[in-house]
Amino acid sequence: MPKNWKTYKLTDLGTIARGKSKHRPRDAAHLYGGKYPFIQTGDVKASNHRLKIHKQTYSEAGLAQSKLWAKGTMCITIAANIAETAILEYPACFPDSIIGFVADPEISDIDFVDYLMQYFKKQIQTHSIGSVQENINLATFQRIEFLVPPLPEQHAIASILSAIDDKIENNLAMNKTLEDMAMALYKHWFVDFGPFQEGKFIDSELGLIPEGWEVKSLDEEFSITIGRTPPRKEPNWFSKISGIKWISIKDMGNSGTYIFNSSEYLTEEAIKKKNVPVIPSETVILSFKLTVGRVAITTEEMASNEAIAHLKRNKHTRIPNTYSYLYLKCFDYNSLASTSSIATAVNSKTIKGMKIIVPENHINESFDKEVLPLFNQIKNNSHETETLTQLRDTLLPKLISGEVRLKEFEEEITAAL
Template sequence: MSWPKLPLDQLGYVSRGRSRHRPRNDPTLYGGPYPFIQTGDVKHANFRITEHTATYSDAGLVQSRLWPKDTLCITIAANIADTALLAYEACFPDSVIGFIADKEKADPRFVKYYFDIIQRELQMVSQGATQDNLSQEKLLSFGIVCPPIEVQRQVAEVLSTYDDLITTNQRRIALLEEVARRLYREWFVHLRFPGHEQVPVRDGVPEGWTQGSAHDFISILSGGTPKTSTEHYWDGGIPFFTPKDSPDAFYVLDTEKTLTESGLANCNSRLFKKNTTFITARGTVGKVALAQKPMAMNQSCYALVPKQEYDNLFLFAAIKDAVEHFKQVAVGGVFDAIVVDTFKVIPFVLPDAAITQAFGSAVQPLFRQVETLLLQNHDLAQARDLLLPKLMSGQLDVSNIPQPEESIA
């Protein structure tokens, strides 16, 4: 089936966001009631932008503009051609292009999914000598597949069902992770662990607990990278964790790169078992993740392993809680690196081993649910991505596609 292609500005209103005031970091522009969407917010959204990291004041709004719900945000600098729909009215800067669909010509969800297909092409035409940039002129030079509006809506309904389920699971994951974090603080920061009434506290530490540094109680293990020029070291079945793979949730499921057995044998990383805690030490500093399966690791990260018999999930929760302190003492003062000696100045209190095991038993069901939901989202995303090009090209009849609840466990 062949559908016409039209430039984006023939399907609705297209314009860059506004942030005319200089300097951009003027504090009078921020802290008010108006959501201010930045390129990073678009990148981290799954389908709709439901969270933001900054807000504009009345002064900020005056030098910008408020875009309506369902505006399609398209990043043109920093992260090229990432897209997401506004879930509420918001402002955004000129590094984002906004598209408001003409409801008689285009469904914004359909247009968003088409951008998912052509994102790599848009990135390629945006490459520059110094900094990648996607101009509005280049963006409008790309045609958007344009079936009848009824077909657009049907396709968007099917695909967005997958994304809605992913978003629901993400909310559940966030709630489960918050429960685990609060339980850790209740037990080990506020010292209201089971049986605390019978344990005397001396110098701020329950009897039987040991004070020291993170270095005293944690083995800090390094990684390494095999030669990138040796092809048979790569694209095997062993996940290879780097800072780029740092997840937003507790677990890292997949990695961008993988090693062969030969690659693992020829680098300075061991194969770390499931539930090993990773912390990124360079690049994106201080991101903490649990390995969901056995993984190797590059030299920009550390793997953290208990030196004594205490629970792995306790170690992960303790490091997550201490991560802000890690950042404060990172070499250079701008969080540009964590080195082994950094762990020598991180305060660490090791509880009685039985308490850590009790904590692990208490949070393990939460972690299992998080893992299950992440795996479900992985399967949902794979199924959506398989359907995406076939539905968008008309190769599949949308009426024959089952709902994801029926096709994915």
Template sequence: MSFELHIPEGWSQVKLSDLGEVNRGRSRHRPRDAAHLYGGPYPFVQTGDVKASKGRVTQHSQTYSEEGLAQSRLWPKGTMCITIAANIAETGILTYPACFPDSVIGFVADESKCNVYFIEYVFRLLRKRIQAQATGSVQDNINLQTLERLLFPIPALEEQNRIAAVLGELDDKIHLNYEINQTLEQMAQAIFKSWFVDFDPVKAKMNGEQPEGMDAATASLFPEKLVESELGLIPEGWEVSQLENLVDIASSKRVFAKEYLEEGVPFYRGKEITELSKGNSVTPEIYISEERYQELKDKAGAPKEGDILITSVGTIGNTYLVDSDDKFYFKDGNLTWVKDYKDEEIPYFLMEWFKSAVGKCAIENIKIGSTQQAITIKSLNGIKLVNPSNDIHNNFTNLIEPLYRKHRANIKQSIALANLRDTLLPKLLSGEIELEGAGVVEENDVVNRLLKQMDFGVKFRPRQESIPEGSFGYIRLSGTFGSDGGTFVSIPKAVQALTKITSADGIYGEIAGNAMTENVLSGTVEIVTNNIIPLGVLNKICTAVFGKKTPIKSRNAVLLTSIHQAKNKTLDGIMNEQAKRFAFLEQSTMDEQEFGESLRYLESIGVVKCEGQHIALLDTIVQH
């Protein structure tokens, strides 16, 4: 059985069994849940683990004992797992030896014939078509015979290796971002637990010691004594507060099924918030109209940056911190809305509290229902927690906020990379894009695509008279770009476009097409942004937009985007914003000297205006 795919010239169609060993996993013991089979040193990968692996199995939820291994099989690292029941045709390549049950098929590639990563990418492309072959009635499933009937298109091994390398570099970065985010989450939770559960800084001071890893100014905010409270011993001066005294807790207004649309403003339920809480992208299944959204927002508000949504029916307690880019509404009853902080803005404190063992226990204690569990607004309001001083809240926020921002930036970058990978995948496997040799980055092609795709605010004006007399932000010149007319640049538009292409959710990857080859993806081209735009591309964009005589290099461009993004347009506010942005981009931040020199340069070429402590982007310059 072949699929209706364009097969490039020189490619062949083969069965999976022609390329290596194909066999079902083993789980011979009955009953399968016998306790003595589990809890040992041998990883036991199940269908859910494969589905969650995103192509590479890096973790598992169960292990086999020696007895478990004896009735199963330990498959080698590099085995491709293929699910054949429940989650159909999901695939993941083992990154370590592991066992799996007979609901998973293992493919061990003959390395002289195929690249297992290439074969896994073919499976991704064909997944929906394979799923259509599912034969189960109660629970969909496929079998070895189904796979044996399928013909897979493959090129020569050298071409397989090139395609797998290009797509694999994207997946490598996605998995690296995932691992970094796991570390960031652990760091945030460790700090929360130390400060607000174990009270380590207080206990250190009680012992006459300096709190570990804490500067003297922060340590001075913590008391030196624990006192009794209704929640046990807590630091002196801290309070036991009910959640309702810290925030408003509400639900959404009712949206009826007849109002659901296939496009518009996303409408989320518990399943979407659960996926977002895991750092996954979401493709909305339901929308409402823009008019209905605005009506609901005007009457009762809509989720905004810093709000928290909690899954409240069925799967309970998953939390999502709303981002500044989010625009959606949500289903009443399924989700609970934490908003309108009453004293201090403490979203990170509350997010970490909900994730902590203390928070999870509190949520567990207020669940109601047996068939389908739920939590209520009333019960949430009544939860009590240890509440520190405002100064400690502020210090915790300042410490944790960069971790959250980096976490969110990594998620956005991974989504962009996944979109690029999924765009390239069918093009590479159909021969629409060919990889020649090592792959050369055609920077000029990418620059031209970006300039055509985006509005950088560049316009030609033929007469000097078109410039208003005394207009703030114009540079008057004679010659081609002066009195005889010239090309003018709207600075706000230009910087907004620069912000777009240098941000984690930038569009560079979406339009780069076949210019995305191995040099970029392997990191051999210098990276300057939290997307995959090379330094040379960004420099050429700046030259094309602002002109050769007013060169704006990549670090100047990031500073301009910092000025654009900063809520506080003072020197201190912009200094803080650029430090955050460069940190997100994994670049060294500007020190005061470089910051000052860059601002003075940008002012000298007419892009910004420095007025005391305040910085403003100018309106327009003549490109020169």
């Protein structure tokens, strides 16, 4: 045990109590739609340390049968999404599927306790009960013990980890703004045809378009390949730590505009023997099975499963990646489904036959010149975020467990921030 560190239960570090809510939204609509934030387990899971966004609100009637927790309260989910945590950035209500923890400032730092919970999440989840929807309860936190440093060291650890998380959040927010700017420009040029209103328009299968432009199918502009999955019963084709990054739809959901990581890898042998298409760097990819319409751009040679299409550029391609990415992001995929479910209606043939407006070459070049700096900034921010995330994930368990002290990472932290 590190010097001066002590063992505590969560109940020793502050007060905990379950949230209050007697009704679900479908049971009592009059309780909802007011000014009081109502936090749900999904909101906690979607947050990154600090909870800043919510989807539901309570009315005065809703508040009357609940409780308004203060800013700085840590939410802990105990059902559905188990042991997810986040600290309230504003007063809010939450149901009994969430526990509220209020730190004793004489003993504990709320940010440190949140990181402590992140570190012990898997251990806490092993205490879950229930066969259909697992859950934990208040008694769980009266059993589990944590090793905790003196308050000044808690402050120091929490300060560094929070600074990293804040930088990550700022990068994500900046990237959203940058992509929104690029999308607004795309719509102005290629949906509203704002800069071309003075010119002549012609009929096309997608409606009126400027003269000189064309409508093509995707496979006329790109070499489209579809990913592949080697036999799962042969685990030698897969790896969790090295090889060619093998993208899933979930990986695309976890990425931003650019995709850097995958949860699984394929071996070089799998790529060769199972004829898995290799996706070049800077290739736009699109999910078209189960979850349709996720879009990303690769950052190195990668591979994917069969639910993802790759729009590989070739000598005939006139459309820049910036255009095709934004086109696919705002495409109405429901238009591909006709009367059946989009999840079952869309296949590789459908994707290859999707229609796209192809502007004249000088228009493509001008648009790319306008938005490429935005995309480059997004990529740089994303790369920095990847570095910061790796640093945080390395530091958190080592600092929280007392394995290392902050001084050992001082230079690396300073360089990153």
